[in-house]
Amino acid sequence: MHDLTRYALAAAARGWHVFPLTPYDKRPLPGFTAWEQHATTDTALIRHMWARAPFNIGIACGPSGLVVLDLDVPKPDEHPPPDWSRPGINDGADVLASLCEQAGQPLPLETFTVRTRRGGTHLYFTTPADTDLRNTAGRLGWKIDTRAHGGYVVGPGSVVDLSDGTGSYDVLHDATPIPLPHWLVRRLTQPAPGPTSTSAGALLATSVGDHATGYAIAALRGEIDRVLDAEPGTRNNTLNTAAFALGQLTAGGLVPRDLAEACLRTAAHAVGLSPREAFSTIRSGLDAGQRHPRRAAA
Known part of the structure; x- marks a missing residue:
């Protein structure tokens, strides 16, 4: 000793x-x-x-x-x-x-x-x-x-x-x-992130305005809901999944990339992810999704 x-x-x-x-x-x-x-x-x-x-x-x-x-x-x-x-x-x-x-x-x-x-x-x-x-x-x-x-x-x-x-x-x-x-x-x-009452509709109203088609709105709403509903500990992975899905649509010409980024950044902020972490995740997810384009069903 x-x-x-x-x-x-x-x-x-x-x-x-x-x-x-x-x-x-x-x-x-x-x-x-x-x-x-x-x-x-x-x-x-x-x-x-x-x-x-x-x-x-x-x-x-x-x-x-x-x-x-x-x-x-x-x-x-x-x-x-x-x-x-x-x-x-x-x-x-x-x-x-x-x-x-x-x-x-x-x-x-x-x-x-x-x-x-x-x-x-x-x-x-x-x-x-x-x-x-x-x-x-x-x-x-x-x-x-x-x-x-x-x-x-x-x-x-x-x-x-x-x-x-x-x-x-x-x-x-x-x-x-x-x-x-x-x-x-x-x-x-800084206050710890708590449960969010933010809705996909409210985020879309802030981020989208009247600059998207009905199909784009539906797609964005679904992916924003996915992020907002994610449980603590899964939010960054969920953000990546949502970014990938929207990246597929941006490659198919259905959703402008800057619009997808804006919506995803707002959703990430709403659930308490740090701006730098969210930026990296959104960028990599969109890039990966754009390599696998998806178009609206006929």
């Missing part, structure tokens, strides 16, 4: 509030329910507590002014959901890289970084001023959780031995945490 007192003191020296976790576990000590209130930077108290047993280290994110991105790795039987089932997406780190690419932002790796016991990554950031961030699970994407006010992370030096994996938490990049990038703050604070 590492000298966990040394690690706890090192965290406290950074201004991070620590508390004891059960040895070889991720949970607070039994009965230690008010961990956020009792987490401390008091060196004398830390020495006293960790002299009692080789406790693992919990870092209370809220009092410490931290937001931690937890980039997890899947268990052997886990696979990406439909929205993230694409080449190159294998874990939370890949999802973050994809989000950065979509947003035109660099990977925020020049910050305090810890490798977790199963090979994932904790990226430590400072909390933005005047923003009350809370814990999230999957809000940013598959296998990305965040820990902020009301949450904690297992600190460096800790060793966890549980049925789903054994390993240590090790510092990979001993840097001063940087502020959480503004674009990630926006993603974490």
